[in-house]
Amino acid sequence: MNFDFSDDQKLLKDQVRKFLNDKCPMTTVRRVLEGPETHAAEVWQGLIDLGIPGTTIPEAHGGLGLGPLELCVVAEEIGRSCAPVPFETSVILATEALKMAGSPAQQAKWLPLLAQGKAVGTVALAEGPQPLKPRGVATRFGNGRLNGVKLPVTDGELATFAIVLVNTGGQGERALSLALVDLAQKGVTRRRLETVDPTRKHAELTFADATAELLGAEGEGWRVLERLQDAAAVYMAFAQVGGAEAAMWMARDYALQRQAFGRAIASYQAIKHKLADCYVKLEIARSNAYYGAMMLTEGGADLPLAAAAARVAATDAYDYAAKENIQTHGGIGFTWQADTQFHYRRARLLSLSLGGPMAWKDKLVTRLERKNAA
Amino acid sequence: MDFNDTPEEAAFRKEVRAWLEANAVRKSDDRQSNRARNDDPELLKKAKAWQAKKAQAGYARMTWPKEFGGRGASPILQVIYQQEEQNFLVPLGFFDIGLGMCIPTMMAYASQDQLKRYVKPALHGDEIWCQLFSEPAAGSDVAGIRTRAERSGDDWIVNGQKVWTSGAHYCDYGILLTRTDPSVPKHQGLTMFFLDMKSPGVEVRPIKQISGGANFNEVFFTDVRIPDAQRLGKVGDGWKAALTTLMNERLAVGMPSGGLDVDELMELARDTELEDGIAIRNQQVRSKIAEWYVQTQGLKLTRYRTLTALSRGQTPGPESSIIKIVAAAKMQDMGAFAMELMGHAGILKDEVPQAGGFQAQWVGGAGFRIAGGTDEILRNIVAERVLGMPADVRVDKDIPFNKMGGKG
Numbered sequence: 001m002n003f004d005f006s007d008d009q010k011l012l013k014d015q016v017r018k019f020l021n022d023k024c025p026m027t028t029v030r031r032v033l034e035g036p037e038t039h040a041a042e043v044w045q046g047l048i049d050l051g052i053p054g055t056t057i058p059e060a061h062g063g064l065g066l067g068p069l070e071l072c073v074v075a076e077e078i079g080r081s082c083a084p085v086p087f088e089t090s091v092i093l094a095t096e097a098l099k100m101a102g103s104p105a106q107q108a109k110w111l112p113l114l115a116q117g118k119a120v121g122t123v124a125l126a127e128g129p130q131p132l133k134p135r136g137v138a139t140r141f142g143n144g145r146l147n148g149v150k151l152p153v154t155d156g157e158l159a160t161f162a163i164v165l166v167n168t169g170g171q172g173e174r175a176l177s178l179a180l181v182d183l184a185q186k187g188v189t190r191r192r193l194e195t196v197d198p199t200r201k202h203a204e205l206t207f208a209d210a211t212a213e214l215l216g217a218e219g220e221g222w223r224v225l226e227r228l229q230d231a232a233a234v235y236m237a238f239a240q241v242g243g244a245e246a247a248m249w250m251a252r253d254y255a256l257q258r259q260a261f262g263r264a265i266a267s268y269q270a271i272k273h274k275l276a277d278c279y280v281k282l283e284i285a286r287s288n289a290y291y292g293a294m295m296l297t298e299g300g301a302d303l304p305l306a307a308a309a310a311r312v313a314a315t316d317a318y319d320y321a322a323k324e325n326i327q328t329h330g331g332i333g334f335t336w337q338a339d340t341q342f343h344y345r346r347a348r349l350l351s352l353s354l355g356g357p358m359a360w361k362d363k364l365v366t367r368l369e370r371k372n373a374a
Numbered sequence: 375m376d377f378n379d380t381p382e383e384a385a386f387r388k389e390v391r392a393w394l395e396a397n398a399v400r401k402s403d404d405r406q407s408n409r410a411r412n413d414d415p416e417l418l419k420k421a422k423a424w425q426a427k428k429a430q431a432g433y434a435r436m437t438w439p440k441e442f443g444g445r446g447a448s449p450i451l452q453v454i455y456q457q458e459e460q461n462f463l464v465p466l467g468f469f470d471i472g473l474g475m476c477i478p479t480m481m482a483y484a485s486q487d488q489l490k491r492y493v494k495p496a497l498h499g500d501e502i503w504c505q506l507f508s509e510p511a512a513g514s515d516v517a518g519i520r521t522r523a524e525r526s527g528d529d530w531i532v533n534g535q536k537v538w539t540s541g542a543h544y545c546d547y548g549i550l551l552t553r554t555d556p557s558v559p560k561h562q563g564l565t566m567f568f569l570d571m572k573s574p575g576v577e578v579r580p581i582k583q584i585s586g587g588a589n590f591n592e593v594f595f596t597d598v599r600i601p602d603a604q605r606l607g608k609v610g611d612g613w614k615a616a617l618t619t620l621m622n623e624r625l626a627v628g629m630p631s632g633g634l635d636v637d638e639l640m641e642l643a644r645d646t647e648l649e650d651g652i653a654i655r656n657q658q659v660r661s662k663i664a665e666w667y668v669q670t671q672g673l674k675l676t677r678y679r680t681l682t683a684l685s686r687g688q689t690p691g692p693e694s695s696i697i698k699i700v701a702a703a704k705m706q707d708m709g710a711f712a713m714e715l716m717g718h719a720g721i722l723k724d725e726v727p728q729a730g731g732f733q734a735q736w737v738g739g740a741g742f743r744i745a746g747g748t749d750e751i752l753r754n755i756v757a758e759r760v761l762g763m764p765a766d767v768r769v770d771k772d773i774p775f776n777k778m779g780g781k782g
Binding site (some may be wrong): 001004069182291 | 376377378379450636654657659661665667671672673675678679681685686693700750752753754756762764765766767
């Protein structure tokens with residue numbers, strides 16, 4: 001039985017944790033919350049110096065050439081710190097999409113830039129207030145030209161390029177493709193959007209005859225996206241686990257220090273049991289996330305089911321810890337000055353950005369039915 | 375990451391498998407036939423025979439030192455044995471409390487002669503032990519017990535009542551927590567003994583549970599004489615001895631297996647027609663299935679994390695403390711939900727073939743949430759030991775037991 005990370009992986013985790021503890025305190029997260037910056041540039045630069053954006057990029061393309069397990073431990077630390085950096089977008093989604101579906105030329109062009117932090121990638125999927133589904137993607141791509149509006153796009157202002165879900169004509173899922181578009185061009189307009197988590201900036205991207213190219217084959221967009229989202233679900237589950245654990249300890253620390261009715265509120269069972277439940281959900285999430293990581297490493301047939309389970313458990317753990325952290329703090333936890341808001345905001349963002357719990361529970365059961373039928 | 379054995383573990387697993395194939399019958403795929411054998415009236419006799427066979431082969435308590443019939447082996451090997459044994463139709467469960475809690479307490483406090491006398495028969499299933507701690511007025515707060523032991527020459531005279539004593543009706547010996555000094559605060563006045571359950575003055579009465587079964591008992595003590603030589607630990611040190619017992623609660627990696635789970639619920643949902651179509655297509659049903667699947671997987675994988683630590687020779691983390699909290703609630707809620715899918719007929723005992731198993735979970739879950747530490751006590755333990763939160767305020771901590779108000 002070898003169901004844990006290796007000593008080397010734990011060392012990497014400690015290194016990233018230490019860096020973020022030093023360089024990305026909550027005051028930095030607050031600065032991005034309150035300010036105009038697209039991200040905490042000095043934190044991002046520090047992560048670039050550590051080689052983090054290239055964690056899973058092959059050495060031939062200038063990355064560290066490490067595996068999914070290494071990226072999982074990094075994700076957990078990013079999640080724990082609420083770092084305002086383009087991690088899920090550039091390091092997870094854009095990088096994985098290029099690795100999955102990019103042509104050799106696309107990989108040769110973009111992976112080295114991603115690895116060195118000279119480019120930031122993102123994905124542009126949603127088109128306003130509807131959950132993502134194969135029907136109703138209006139953004140069109142044809143003859144090398146991209147037209148349409150995508151929102152919200154995480155890191156849309158900061159990103160160098162975007163991978164866009166587009167309609168290329170045809171039936172059902174086969175109508176969808178992925179297009180890679182360089183955002184530094186005349187045909188692209190970016191507009192900042194106000195969101196519930198301003199520590200991660202979002203934009204609306206408008207494409208008007210923008211030059212773009214297919215990423216992967218035409219008509220394969222939805223299929224690739226599902227695989228991409230499965231991989232991302234596992235990585236994000238680690239980020240959510242890290243965030244949930246941080247929120248749980250923040251609540252615990254406050255409960256130890258806060259006195260009411262003559263004693264620390266941490267001595268009341270109403271508080272103890274609430275935080276014990278945080279721990280229970282956290283460990284269920286952690287164990288499911290580990291299995292997702294294992295399947296990701298092996299490319300195991302169980303990956304779709306494991307990814308859905310990791311996602312459902314981690315979303316539940318982080319949402320619960322984030323809200324009960326505020327509750328444990330009482331009134332002060334609801335003030336702008338409190339740090340509780342960072343987890344509350346981030347938990348919701350991470351819950352929604354890959355599709356919400358209802359959709360993933362449905363996917364999970366579909367995959368379970370498929371597995372049982374096999 | 376992988377779920378593989380080390381070469382040493384794989385070799386041991388092979389050895390165990392071969393031994394089990396030679397000595398026991400492998401379970402069939404048919405759940406019903408596996409269950410039928412559990413109603414066997416000869417079960418205890420068969421369990422004793424199986425325990426003897428297992429002990430002779432050296433598999434009964436592998437982590438114990440050689441002198442007591444163990445192998446001084448790593449806990450992971452014991453777990454591997456249990457994993458393999460679960461695939462065979464063998465009667466289990468009668469010896470867990472004795473070997474998991476009572477005998478380890480004896481090892482900590484009994485004399486060498488006593489150990490020579492009692493350990494081997496316990497290991498080989500000849501004598502079964504029970505644990506006499508809980509009382510009608512002392513459940514979660516076990517230090518509040520009132521059963522009195524009073525000194526009389528070389529003996530102690532015991533009067534009082536214990537409750538929830540699993541297996542007392544077939545047990546030969548027991549370890550007994552008593553109050554020897556009511557004039558000091560409750561934790562300080564306790565003393566532990568072991569006794570022969572056939573001693574004059576011991577009366578065992580079964581307690582019928584809401585499930586209809588009777589695994590627990592009330593045990594009454596009327597002027598029962600226990601020699602001072604059977605005292606475990608010093609007079610007044612009973613709480614410390616009790617903690618030794620409780621610390622030895624079996625490795626939290628084993629779980630009741632073979633109960634209905636998500637697969638059976640899905641089967642039921644496929645066979646159930648709701649107003650808007652078959653139940654498995656209903657989003658509420660799917661959400662529930664997904665949540666319980668995540669819990670089932672989460673528990674299995676959490677045990678794997680604990681086993682990984684054991685396999686690496688490390689001390690497991692506290693993660694296994696979540697297992698009963700999650701498993702018990704899931705058992706109760708999933709049973710109730712499955713019954714709901716059957717409509718009004720979910721209450722029927724005989725006419726609906728799938729109902730029985732889910733009803734058993736719904737009833738059993740209510741007990742499982744209490745036995746061996748209630749949901750509430752387990753949450754306290756997680757909060758205190760894992761999260762470092764303060765223990766509950768104990769208003770009776772410094773008050774002499776006989777000066778406490780109310781019913782103590």
